[in-house]
Amino acid sequence: MPAAAAAEGFHRLRGSAPEGVWSAPGRVNLIGEHTDYNGGLALPIALPQRTYAAVRLRDDGHLRVSSDVAGGDVVDVAVADITPDLPGGWASYVAGVWWAVHRSGQDVPGADVHLVSDVPVGAGLSSSAALECCVAASLSDLLGLGLLEHDDGRARLAAWCQEAENVIAGAPTGGMDQAISMRAIEAHAALLDCRSGGVEQVPFDLTARALALLVVDTRAEHALVDGQYAARRRSCERAAASLGVATLRDVPVTGLDDALARLGDAVTRARVRHVVTEIDRVTRCVTALRAGDVDEVGRLFVASHTSLRDDYEVSCRELDLAVDTALDQGALGARMTGGGFGGSAIALVRSDDVERVSAAVTEAFNRAGLREPGCFAVTAGPAAGRDA
Numbered sequence: 001m002p003a004a005a006a007a008e009g010f011h012r013l014r015g016s017a018p019e020g021v022w023s024a025p026g027r028v029n030l031i032g033e034h035t036d037y038n039g040g041l042a043l044p045i046a047l048p049q050r051t052y053a054a055v056r057l058r059d060d061g062h063l064r065v066s067s068d069v070a071g072g073d074v075v076d077v078a079v080a081d082i083t084p085d086l087p088g089g090w091a092s093y094v095a096g097v098w099w100a101v102h103r104s105g106q107d108v109p110g111a112d113v114h115l116v117s118d119v120p121v122g123a124g125l126s127s128s129a130a131l132e133c134c135v136a137a138s139l140s141d142l143l144g145l146g147l148l149e150h151d152d153g154r155a156r157l158a159a160w161c162q163e164a165e166n167v168i169a170g171a172p173t174g175g176m177d178q179a180i181s182m183r184a185i186e187a188h189a190a191l192l193d194c195r196s197g198g199v200e201q202v203p204f205d206l207t208a209r210a211l212a213l214l215v216v217d218t219r220a221e222h223a224l225v226d227g228q229y230a231a232r233r234r235s236c237e238r239a240a241a242s243l244g245v246a247t248l249r250d251v252p253v254t255g256l257d258d259a260l261a262r263l264g265d266a267v268t269r270a271r272v273r274h275v276v277t278e279i280d281r282v283t284r285c286v287t288a289l290r291a292g293d294v295d296e297v298g299r300l301f302v303a304s305h306t307s308l309r310d311d312y313e314v315s316c317r318e319l320d321l322a323v324d325t326a327l328d329q330g331a332l333g334a335r336m337t338g339g340g341f342g343g344s345a346i347a348l349v350r351s352d353d354v355e356r357v358s359a360a361v362t363e364a365f366n367r368a369g370l371r372e373p374g375c376f377a378v379t380a381g382p383a384a385g386r387d388a
């Protein structure tokens, strides 16, 4: 039990028991990629993999954080000193949450925090949001804020976590990751409306249909990621400005051709085409899921991948290989998921085919001389909460 491991690790390092253990899930996005910062739609599920925080408040104003993932060393920072430069590194994701809650006007004391996690780190499965959200969940309970008890409160916690990641950890991500980690419901995907902040729960229980969602962590590392992400965002913002809309969400798919005709540059047109058609694919995917039309879900996955690869140009050799191999092996659909340039792909496969498709993808990576990928089937897990 990872919750017990977090408590034990805390005890070992701090010499006393924590006040409690809280956890939060990583996520995988079914469809709706690079749409969140365009005010669009996304459809993530929470993973069964989670990050666990064992926490005890301190009365000296210091935050002392350790993590198995980071080797167990304790990072110490005074809450009043937290900035984008301090404490820096991985602990800034934790300190950022403290900072955001403090900035909202809450009185926040210090704390000892020990973390364990089974979310793959840097795999595009949002270990960063899992980390922020388990810490925010602990703060809500330990400060008596009661925000875990209703969806509005959870949305507020998610906003603090996003602020932590944007301002203190310095990653300019949209709000999808924190929203799903805080607001997921087991066996459901969440249709996130990134313009209104609204969430609609969509039943997502593949086991009942003898299907599985296979995640392929490509373990690919490409240096381009941050700069390319920022460049895509800028390109969308500029396109929205020249079309006279607040965000590309305001371009309906029926008005796409008109919008494209008003954009001079071919690359910008391709970026806009991805965003507008991708938002439409999310809507169609929700309709297909509600109707039980899994073949259509698979087709939409493939169309999403093609659009991300050719129009948005954020795929890479490893992601394409994972997707193509899964499709060759009879997957109903497959696509890259997350920001791109590495990270993970997903494939919708028959339950009986999980092993075979995983083996074929691994074999294809070996043959291509690539690092061995991680392949595992996932179900939609629950949101952040208290474990012990």
Ligand code: ADP
Pocket (backbone or CB within 6 Å): 051, 067, 068, 069, 070, 089, 090, 091, 093, 115, 116, 117, 120, 121, 122, 123, 124, 125, 126, 127, 128, 129, 131, 171
């Ligand atoms: P992703 O969220 O896709 O896993 P990110 O680059 O957004 O990738 O976040 C990964 C970073 O988050 C790590 O490099 C590390 O700084 C931090 N991190 C995530 N989980 C943990 C953890 N359990 N312990 C320590 N740091 C973590």
Ligand code: MG
Pocket (backbone or CB within 6 Å): 126, 127, 128, 129, 177
């Ligand atoms: Mg992340």
